[in-house]
Structures are given as C-alpha cells and as structure tokens.
Amino acid sequence: MTNSPDQVLIPLLKAMTTHLTAMEEVLGSFSRIDTKLWQRSVAQKVTSRLNPNFPFIAAICGGGSSGKSTLFNTLIRQKVSPMGGVAGLNRRTLAAIPKDIATNDSFRPALEAVFNEPLEPLESEKALTHPGTPLYIETHNLPNHLILLDTPDFDTGANYTFANRELAEKALESADILIYIFTNANYNNRENSRFMHQVLTTIGRRKTFFVYRVDPSFSDEDVKVHAATVAEHLYDKNGSTEILGVYRVDENNRVADGQVPMTVTPVSPNQPSLETALEEINPRQVRFDLAQTVLADALDQAEQVAQCAHRSQTILDIYRDGLKSAQSVAAKEALKHLPVEALVKRFAKIWTRSDPGYIKMMRRTGKVLDLPVKGIVKTYRWVKGTPTPKKPVANWETLSDLKIEANLLTAAATLFKQAVSHRVVTELPASGPISQKMRATIDGLTNTPNQHCQPLQGKMSATPKAGQLELAIPAHPVVADLQEILRQTTWKIISQQLLEQKTALTAINQQVDGDLQNLADQLRGQMDLWHRVREGFSAFLNILPATAAVTYILSTGDPVGAVGIKVKLASLFGLHDLYALVALPTTSGIHKADRQQLEQMLAPVAQTWLNSKLDEIQTLFETEITGPILERCQKSGTAAKDHIDAFEKGIHSCRNRLKQA
Numbered sequence: 001m002t003n004s005p006d007q008v009l010i011p012l013l014k015a016m017t018t019h020l021t022a023m024e025e026v027l028g029s030f031s032r033i034d035t036k037l038w039q040r041s042v043a044q045k046v047t048s049r050l051n052p053n054f055p056f057i058a059a060i061c062g063g064g065s066s067g068k069s070t071l072f073n074t075l076i077r078q079k080v081s082p083m084g085g086v087a088g089l090n091r092r093t094l095a096a097i098p099k100d101i102a103t104n105d106s107f108r109p110a111l112e113a114v115f116n117e118p119l120e121p122l123e124s125e126k127a128l129t130h131p132g133t134p135l136y137i138e139t140h141n142l143p144n145h146l147i148l149l150d151t152p153d154f155d156t157g158a159n160y161t162f163a164n165r166e167l168a169e170k171a172l173e174s175a176d177i178l179i180y181i182f183t184n185a186n187y188n189n190r191e192n193s194r195f196m197h198q199v200l201t202t203i204g205r206r207k208t209f210f211v212y213r214v215d216p217s218f219s220d221e222d223v224k225v226h227a228a229t230v231a232e233h234l235y236d237k238n239g240s241t242e243i244l245g246v247y248r249v250d251e252n253n254r255v256a257d258g259q260v261p262m263t264v265t266p267v268s269p270n271q272p273s274l275e276t277a278l279e280e281i282n283p284r285q286v287r288f289d290l291a292q293t294v295l296a297d298a299l300d301q302a303e304q305v306a307q308c309a310h311r312s313q314t315i316l317d318i319y320r321d322g323l324k325s326a327q328s329v330a331a332k333e334a335l336k337h338l339p340v341e342a343l344v345k346r347f348a349k350i351w352t353r354s355d356p357g358y359i360k361m362m363r364r365t366g367k368v369l370d371l372p373v374k375g376i377v378k379t380y381r382w383v384k385g386t387p388t389p390k391k392p393v394a395n396w397e398t399l400s401d402l403k404i405e406a407n408l409l410t411a412a413a414t415l416f417k418q419a420v421s422h423r424v425v426t427e428l429p430a431s432g433p434i435s436q437k438m439r440a441t442i443d444g445l446t447n448t449p450n451q452h453c454q455p456l457q458g459k460m461s462a463t464p465k466a467g468q469l470e471l472a473i474p475a476h477p478v479v480a481d482l483q484e485i486l487r488q489t490t491w492k493i494i495s496q497q498l499l500e501q502k503t504a505l506t507a508i509n510q511q512v513d514g515d516l517q518n519l520a521d522q523l524r525g526q527m528d529l530w531h532r533v534r535e536g537f538s539a540f541l542n543i544l545p546a547t548a549a550v551t552y553i554l555s556t557g558d559p560v561g562a563v564g565i566k567v568k569l570a571s572l573f574g575l576h577d578l579y580a581l582v583a584l585p586t587t588s589g590i591h592k593a594d595r596q597q598l599e600q601m602l603a604p605v606a607q608t609w610l611n612s613k614l615d616e617i618q619t620l621f622e623t624e625i626t627g628p629i630l631e632r633c634q635k636s637g638t639a640a641k642d643h644i645d646a647f648e649k650g651i652h653s654c655r656n657r658l659k660q661a
C-alpha cells in the first residue's frame with residue numbers, strides 16, 4: 001500500500017520549514033527571497049490543505065467600492081457585510097462558513113492554520129470596520145464544502161499608502177480560488193493588476209472568476225474584451241486558462257439602494273450561473289492543481305534559498321580561513337625576534353654537559369666555554385653590518401627582550417585590527433593547494449553573483465602577487481556581535497595579558513630541550529664523519545653547533561605556511577653568507593659534505609622549535625583576541641551545513657514524490 005501524498009509531503013515540508021528557520025538563525029539573512037512568505041505559503045497552500053476533506057475557500061476581492069460586500073451578501077443571501085459608505089469600510093476579512101464546517105471542531109485548527117490567525121465569530125457588523133483578525137458567520141446558503149470570504153479593499157488609502165493591503169494579502173493568500181470583481185473605472189488599473197498578479201502567481205497559480213460590474217449598455221462582447229485585458233495583466237500570456245468564468249453585473253440603482261441583491265449573469269452561452277459554478281467545483285481537483293503548482297514553485301525557490309545558504313556558508317568558511325591565515329602571519333611577525341640566542345645558549349649547555357672527559361678538561365682551562373656565543377654575536381653583527389658593542393653579552397639579552405615585547409604587541413595589534421575590521425586582508429604563499437582552493441572558491445563567488453542571495457558585505461578578492469596570494473575577505477555577519485564585543489574590549493587589557501605571557505613564551509620548553517639533547521647525541525654519534533677534520537677539531541666542535549643553529553634559524557626567513565606551519569630554507573643572508581658564517585671560525589676545518597650534513601641535522605630541531613613557538617603564540621592570540629570569533633565561525637559553519645543538507649534532501653524527496661503523483 002502506498003502512502004497518500006499528504007502522509008509523505010506534510011512531514012517533509014514541515015521538516016524543511018524547521019531547517020530553513022534554523023539556517024537563518026545560524027547564518028543570518030542570506031537570501032533575498034522572502035523566506036517567511038515561503039514558509040507561510042507552504043503551510044497555507046500545501047500542508048494545511050492536503051487533507052482531501054478540507055473545505056474549499058473562495059475569496060471575493062477587488063478595489064474599493066467595486067461591490068465585493070454586495071456580491072458576498074448576494075451569494076450567501078443574507079445582508080451581513082456592510083455595504084456602501086466610504087471606500088475601505090471593511091477592515092477585516094469576513095468568512096461565511098457552512099454550518100456543518102463551523103460546528104465541526106476538527107476543521108478549526110486547520111482553518112486557523114490557513115488564515116494563520118485565530119478565527120472569531122462576528123458579533124456585530126461594526127466589528128468589521130476596525131482592523132483585526134478574521135471573523136466568521138455560519139450560513140446555510142452555501143454549498144457544504146465552500147467557504148466564502150469578503151476581503152478588505154486592497155487599493156484604499158491615499159498616496160500609495162494602501163492601508164488595507166496587508167490585511168487583504170493575508171486573506172487572499174489563504175484562498176484556493178479568487179472571485180475578482182472590478183468596474184469599468186478600475187478594470188485597467190495598473191496598480192490593482194500588479195497587486196493581483198503578485199497574489200495570484202508568486203507561489204503557485206490560482207484560478208479566478210471574473211465579475212465585471214458594468215453599465216447595462218455594454219455588450220457581452222465588450223465585457224469579454226475587457227475581461228481578456230484583465231486576464232492578461234493578471235496572469236501574463238496564457239491567462240485565459242486560469243479564468244474559471246466571466247460574469248457581468250449590470251449597474252442597478254435598486255441594488256445601490258439595498259432593495260434587491262445583485263444579478264450576476266454569465267456572458268457566454270451554456271455557461272453555468274456563478275452559484276452553480278461554485279457548487280460544481282471539484283475541490284480535490286482544484287486543490288491538487290494548486291498544490292502541484294505551489295509545490296513546483298516552492299521547490300524552485302527552495303533550491304535558490306539552499307544555494308544562497310551554501311554561498312553564505314562558503315563565505316563563512318573562507319572568512320575563517322582568512323582570519324586564521326592573518327593569525328599565522330601575525331604569529332610569524334611576533335616570532336621574528338624571539339631570542340634565538342637563548343636556543344643557541346641552551347644547545348651549547350646541553351652539548352658541553354655531554355662532552356667527553358678530555359674536552360671537559362680543556363674547557364676548564366677557561367679558554368673556550370663562552371667563545372661560541374661571543375663568536376656568534378660578533379659574526380652576526382659583522383654580517384648585518386652593525387658595529388660590535390663593548391659588552392655584547394649583557395646588552396643583547398636586554399635588547400632582544402624589548403624587541404620581543406615590541407614585536408609581540410605590534411603583531412597582536414595588527415591581528416586585533418583584522419579581527420574587528422569589516423574585512424580581513426591577508427596573504428598566503430601562492431603555490432600551495434590551500435591557496436589554490438581558496439582562490440578558486442573566491443573567484444567562483446565573485447565571478448558568479450547570484451541575484452537571489454544577499455550580496456557580499458564588502459569587496460572579496462584573491463590576487464596573485466609576487467609569489468603570494470593576497471586575500472581580501474569580508475567579515476561574515478554571524479560574527480558581527482563578537483566583533484563589537486572585541487571592539488569594546490580595551491587594547492590596554494589585551495596587551496597587558498599578552499605581556500604576562502611573554503616569559504613563558506620565550507622560555508625554552510621541555511620538548512625543545514629534548515630535541516636539542518637528541519641533536520647533540522646525534523652529532524656525537526656521527527662524529528666519525530668529521531674524523532678527517534684537522535687537529536683543531538675539538539675547539540671547532542664548541543663553536544660549530546651553536547653557530548650553525550643560529551645560522552640555520554636566522555636563515556629560515558619564512559616559517560609560516562597557510563594553515564599549517566612550515567619551515568622553509570629561504571635565506572635571510574643568502575646561501576653564501578650562511579656558509580661564510582658556518583665556515584668562519586674554522587675556515588679550513590669543514591667540508592662541503594659536512595656542511596650539508598649539518599644542515600640536515602639542524603633542520604628538524606630548528607623546525608620543532610619554531611613550530612612550538614608558533615603554536616604558543618597562536619594559542620595566545622586565540623585566547624586573547626580571535627578565539628570567540630573563530631569558534632563561532634566553526635560552530636555556525638558546521639550547524640549550517642547540517643541544516644542545509646537536510647533542507648536539500650527535503651527538496652529532493654518532495655520532487656520525487658511529485659513525480660510519482
């Protein structure tokens with residue numbers, strides 16, 4: 001046994017509505033499509049109505065004083081709705097409900113879902129002249145499946161302030177078919193046609209009866225010609241198929257005086273009266289047609305909405321990557337002047353601790369112990385072209401301390417600015433796979449703007465320049481509140497907290513100590529490689545590792561990669577100077593092969609050291625500056641993705657179901 005369409009479609013559409021709400025909660029407004037209208041339309045025109053026994057709703061609509069209330073009273077054969085007087089008299093929808101339906105409690109929730117509002121009985125005629133929720137009366141004079149609505153004028157109000165428009169719109173949205181009544185004065189009114197066009201065709205196409213109130217001198221042909229014009233305005237080209245029948249009401253002063261009801265006459269031969277036509281409507285057929293067109297339109301729109309949600313989520317991802325990249329760049333800047341010297345000293349200490357006895361003895365003579373560091377400093381200054389200060393050891397320690405502070409704060413301030421800015425501007429090495437992916441994504445977003453989606457909040461670009469990829473990425477609206485909180489946080493507090501962490505940052509941590517120890521062991525283990533080196537070897541050993549480490553680290557100019565961190569051997573000094581530095585203390589003592597060996601051995605330890613420092617600095621930056629924003633990006637992105645996926649699955653399943661129907 002197959003499920004009926006409602007058993008499948010209703011839960012699917014309900015779930016889609018929930019996911020759509022969640023998507024907008026997570027990502028903010030990402031689409032220009034009116035998603036509230038979408039949800040309302042789906043609820044009113046599809047989910048509430050798939051019950052085959054649900055009553056059929058026909059709404060009388062039209063401009064002010066065209067005779068809506070008079071027609072309503074005529075069709076229910078009761079004088080209930082106030083007629084005449086000033087235009088815009090009716091401020092509420094009045095529903096005439098067959099007694100059977102009105103007294104059947106099971107229809108009430110469904111009816112209220114269709115109106116999207118509670119439905120109260122009409123107590124006095126006056127109530128209709130105040131705006132408010134729809135009212136109803138019970139009647140015996142309508143076919144028992146039909147509910148008839150008298151709706152507020154949609155065109156009253158001066159200077160295009162249509163006071164009733166919203167009220168009318170709601171009432172018309174709830175109807176299965178419309179009975180459009182117009183006069184010779186307003187049948188060609190552009191604004192009225194535009195409004196009706198929108199109501200009838202925005203989501204799904206609804207069919208209409210035309211009632212034309214004319215001077216008795218008009219021929220039926222005149223009426224038909226004018227009706228065709230109206231049909232064309234309302235439905236574009238193939239409007240005639242949507243018109244269920246054209247009727248005329250001839251002007252009659254006795255009607256105006258309230259003495260007799262309207263006489264509604266068909267304009268084509270063999271055409272049933274309006275009452276009969278209404279009675280003969282097959283609600284299930286009309287509703288099925290409507291549900292099909294509504295669903296087809298709603299699913300097309302849903303697809304656009306999903307695309308926009310994807311877009312928004314992609315922009316969020318890219319923004320997060322951009323901010324992370326900016327953070328890496330900042331960490332690298334902060335690291336630029338971290339005390340490489342401390343690392344070198346530490347290595348020298350570890351090295352000498354494991355010296356064989358005879359070398360220890362040599363050291364105790366006091367000749368070489370401090371030499372490495374002094375030598376390095378001198379060499380460094382020599383290479384950089386700075387004069388050697390009188391007391392180098394004491395001075396550079398303090399100097400570099402200040403430098404660390406300055407660099408850390410400068411880098412943090414740069415990152416802070418990026419984090420609160422309406423867009424993040426950063427760069428990545430152009431060649432990596434991440435850069436290529438980012439560039440493709442950004443190009444994709446900027447080259448194919450989607451008119452249904454909210455436009456970007458600022459300029460987005462990926463520009464290759466001198467081996468780098470320059471990125472400009474607008475901040476995603478989901479972090480706006482966090483950016484504001486960050487803006488309110490004083491920089492003074494952030495900088496103080498950063499500086500408190502500084503000592504911990506510069507201290508050589510245990511992991512690096514272990515690495516240095518390993519390096520020392522390795523060097524010792526491979527000393528036979530150097531056995532060809534001359535007599536001065538032992539002295540050279542004191543200098544070599546420290547010098548080489550400094551050289552190596554100084555020469556790795558760009559340790560920061562896009563998302564991960566990588567050390568690359570781009571020389572600060574150039575390869576020539578690197579060798580000059582290594583070779584300087586022992587000009588004749590080291591061979592090319594040994595140098596390469598040395599470089600290979602030093603690379604991992606230098607890398608470990610840099611990585612651990614970069615990690616620490618990035619952690620510090622995240623704690624003090626970017627953490628909440630990055631976390632929001634991550635969480636919102638993941639949550640959005642789940643809802644978008646579920647929403648898209650819903651579209652797919654509904655389409656399958658429609659195909660089977």
Ligand SMILES: Nc1nc2c(ncn2[C@@H]2O[C@H](COP(=O)(O)OP(=O)(O)O)[C@@H](O)[C@H]2O)c(=O)[nH]1
Nearest residue numbers: 064065066067068069070083084251252255256
């Ligand atoms: N002369 C004439 N007046 C009519 C006819 N039908 C309605 N009217 C008048 O037109 C005015 C507006 O009618 P009403 O039903 O209140 O229009 P509504 O604003 O569209 O609801 C009232 O004064 C009616 O009496 C008609 O057939 N002939």
Ligand SMILES: [Mg+2]
Nearest residue numbers: 068069082090
């Ligand atoms: Mg009226």
